[in-house]
Amino acid sequence: MSVVAMLCGIHFWKIVNDFWNCHSKLIKAVELFPGPRTIPLLGNALEFATNPKNAINVMAKFGMEYSTYRLWIGSKLFIIITNPKDIEIVMESPKTSKKAFFYKFMEPVVINSMINGHGPKMRANRKIQEPLINGKCLPFFMETFNKQVRRYINDLNSKLNQEEFDISDESEYCVADMLFETVIGIPGVGQDNGDLTIPHALETALDILFQRIVTPWLHPTFIFNLSKCGREFNAALELGKDRLQQIINEKKQLYMALARGDPGVEEPKPSILDLLIQNVLETNAMNDQEIISDMIAIIVGFYDAVLGIFSFTILMLAIHPDMQDKVREEVAFVIGADDDVVITNIGKLNYTRMAIQETIRLFPVGPFLSREITDDLQIDKYILPKGSTVAMLPLVTHKSPKYWHEPDKFYPERFLPKNSKNRHPFAYVPFSGGSRSCPGSKFGMSCLHVMVAHFIRKYQVMTTMSLEDIKLRTHISVRSLNGYKVSIKNINQL
Numbered sequence: 289m290s291v292v293a294m295l296c297g298i299h300f301w302k303i304v305n306d307f308w309n310c311h312s313k314l315i316k317a318v319e320l321f322p323g324p325r326t327i328p329l330l331g332n333a334l335e336f337a338t339n340p341k342n343a344i345n346v347m348a349k350f351g352m353e354y355s356t357y358r359l360w361i362g363s364k365l366f367i368i369i370t371n372p373k374d375i376e377i378v379m380e381s382p383k384t385s386k387k388a389f390f391y392k393f394m395e396p397v398v399i400n401s402m403i404n405g406h407g408p409k410m411r412a413n414r415k416i417q418e419p420l421i422n423g424k425c426l427p428f429f430m431e432t433f434n435k436q437v438r439r440y441i442n443d444l445n446s447k448l449n450q451e452e453f454d455i456s457d458e459s460e461y462c463v464a465d466m467l468f469e470t471v472i473g474i475p476g477v478g479q480d481n482g483d484l485t486i487p488h489a490l491e492t493a494l495d496i497l498f499q500r501i502v503t504p505w506l507h508p509t510f511i512f513n514l515s516k517c518g519r520e521f522n523a524a525l526e527l528g529k530d531r532l533q534q535i536i537n538e539k540k541q542l543y544m545a546l547a548r549g550d551p552g553v554e555e556p557k558p559s560i561l562d563l564l565i566q567n568v569l570e571t572n573a574m575n576d577q578e579i580i581s582d583m584i585a586i587i588v589g590f591y592d593a594v595l596g597i598f599s600f601t602i603l604m605l606a607i608h609p610d611m612q613d614k615v616r617e618e619v620a621f622v623i624g625a626d627d628d629v630v631i632t633n634i635g636k637l638n639y640t641r642m643a644i645q646e647t648i649r650l651f652p653v654g655p656f657l658s659r660e661i662t663d664d665l666q667i668d669k670y671i672l673p674k675g676s677t678v679a680m681l682p683l684v685t686h687k688s689p690k691y692w693h694e695p696d697k698f699y700p701e702r703f704l705p706k707n708s709k710n711r712h713p714f715a716y717v718p719f720s721g722g723s724r725s726c727p728g729s730k731f732g733m734s735c736l737h738v739m740v741a742h743f744i745r746k747y748q749v750m751t752t753m754s755l756e757d758i759k760l761r762t763h764i765s766v767r768s769l770n771g772y773k774v775s776i777k778n779i780n781q782l
């Protein structure tokens with residue numbers, strides 16, 4: 289214990305030293321930036337570390353006040369920006385293509401992945417994977433989405449005409465099954481045996497990651513590793529890593545057996561991981577560590593986004609029955625009473641798409657997008673100094689009355705071309721932008737269309753919640769703190 293106390297003491301001294309000596313340049317550079325009052329050494333950390341789940345709400349509150357401002361989390365300087373023209377400069381600049389310092393916290397399990405890496409190797413790996421996610425196998429992935437969603441919709445019959453239930457809790461297994469089959473290429477049987485170990489472990493890791501970001505005394509790795517949350521975080525990532533390594537080994541064996549023409553070996557259905565392994569067996573372009581890192585990035589990106597957006601969309605349609613009817617009419621017209629949703633339908637489901645877009649406007653999956661400033665960058669009257677972290681807050685920009693009429697209302701029609709034409713393109717950044725934009729946007733939106741279409745075609749959804757009731761819980765992503773309570777009736781009983 290005394291050794292730990294001594295190490296903490298040494299580290300504390302180092303923080304003090306860093307703060308006063310190494311960061312004097314940064315302190316000077318942001319003298320003119322507005323921002324909340326700081327306290328010595330901790331800066332603004334106490335505002336966030338005491339309640340990390342509310343941290344982005346607090347940042348958003350300051351964002352309403354200042355639009356551009358600075359925050360100090362210990363010795364780390366954050367510049368928060370919310371104006372679309374500034375967001376455009378930051379997203380498009382090569383000086384900000386590196387993710388913020390805290391993405392390093394995902395190491396040593398997730399190294400130089402699409403989510404936390406940078407540089408030529410990361411870009412080359414991303415270039416291999418993007419066409420696998422959104423390319424010619426997408427129609428095939430749609431079959432899996434339809435199959436799993438049909439299963440889920442049938443199981444929801446047990447909730448018919450009953451009390452309210454949480455739509456997110458009910459949808460977890462279906463989302464995990466779609467993920468397992470299309471991303472990792474293992475049978476999606478969560479709806480049969482209820483195993484959510486891997487997605488839950490990764491969700492826990494995200495929660496802890498965010499807690500660490502806003503808690504400066506957890507930044508040093510050796511202190512973090514000694515803490516309870518550090519041990520939990522490492523265990524969660526290790527679990528995902530070990531399972532993925534095992535799956536990769538099995539798949540490599542299988543594809544080598546296929547190449548040799550071994551008898552009785554069947555070609556598996558394609559998944560993103562299967563396609564990637566076939567590619568690297570031929571090209572040797574990525575090693576196992578890189579594949580695992582990117583698979584974790586994709587699993588987190590898929591599970592968190594699809595589950596969160598679907599749950600919010602159904603809740604929004606429950607709160608707004610007129611809009612729910614419009615989605616239902618469109619689905620009936622474009623897809624019919626019982627057909628699968630195929631890729632060519634997606635472009636015709638305009639109102640459904642606008643309902644999903646409007647949901648993501650109000651509840652952005654990436655409420656806090658951050659990058660490292662690798663060289664001084666001018667935005668408006670300010671210079672973002674090299675060595676600071678810039679954070680964009682879609683949660684604020686998406687609700688600014690400067691760009692959105694009645695921003696707190698759910699109004700899908702605001703995405704009609706005639707209502708969008710004068711809007712700054714970076715006033716809406718659901719998938720981030722520039723070189724670090726989401727590589728899974730088409731894949732994810734296709735999946736969401738399938739889920740919403742099947743659900744609304746079968747059920748009338750109601751809720752006692754109102755838009756004003758929803759309190760947000762934020763980590764890297766956004767969730768409803770008070771859940772997504774809905775009840776359902778069979779559409780044919782109406």
Ligand code: HEM
Binds near residue numbers: 404
């Ligand atoms: C349709 C709903 C989705 C939305 C709204 C969404 C949104 C986002 C946003 C805002 C980011 C940027 C995060 C940041 O800059 O910190 C991001 C990154 C990412 N997303 Fe998505 N995402 C969605 C679906 C998906 C899916 C289905 C996948 C996987 C197939 C995925 C994989 C990723 C990955 C790997 C990154 C990291 C990319 C990078 O930082 O360069 N996303 N996503």
